[in-house]
Amino acid sequence: MADLSLPPLTVPTVPGPRDGADPAGAQHDERLSVPAWWWVAGLGPTLILAAEVHMGSPGVQAWLPYVVLVPLVVWLIARYGRMRVQVTEGELRVGQAHLPLDVVARAAAVPASAKRAALGRQLDPSAFVQHRSFVPTMVLLVLDDPDDPTPYWLLSTRHPQRLLGALRAGGVTVVDGAGSPA
The missing domain is CATH 4.10.860 (DNA Excision Repair, Uvrb; Chain A)
Structure with a gap:
């Protein structure tokens, strides 16, 4: 009698953002889901x-x-809870908004202790803000674009160092809290 058993099924795996590689070429991909x-x-x-x-x-x-x-x-x-923060091939995407990295002059992390001040009296009314109250840390991106009246972007992120690393890889100057290059 002939052997009718099938060979073992192998399913190719495609690495995703959690595995460190994204098929679309994302350097940083984060979803700010609600707790x-x-x-x-x-x-x-x-x-x-x-x-x-x-x-x-x-x-x-x-x-x-x-x-x-x-x-x-x-x-x-x-x-x-569906907002995404992505850095892909020279562009930052936050929700529906996108920003070319070549117009970002510098970037810095805003720790949880400074979040209240950044969103309070120090906030410029013409800044672009994507804030999620359940995310403790933020990133500040100072823009250098004469055609855009927006002075900076302020956005929530659970992993500011990863986001800053992806921005640094995209050619953005990353500074520490004192303003010196990090």
Whole structure:
């Protein structure tokens, strides 16, 4: 009788951003997803509210809050936690915005202890800010573009040193807190 067994199946693996290599050539790729407790804090009260309406209303009105409120809260939390910070081939992408690295004069990390000051009185109203309250650290990018009135970008990142390393590899001068090259 002939052997009808199949050879072992081998699945080629494509390295992803977590493996250190991105097929699209990303030098830095980070998703600023919300913490897990946000899901509990958002869905818990929503389900309680929907249950209260369910107990007090007959018919269609009983299940309508589950159909409307729960997907709405899931959509809001998921949307807020989908911002990506990427450095790819001479360009920085933050959410929908993108910035060529050749217009960045210098970059620096903003530690958690200086975040409040950077977003408070020191914030220039014409700066581009992508802030996520659940991310403690930020990166400041000072621009040198005469055609753009934006003086700097201030963006949240969980891994400022990795982002600064990718920016340095792209030709951006990275400085420390005192303003000297890092």
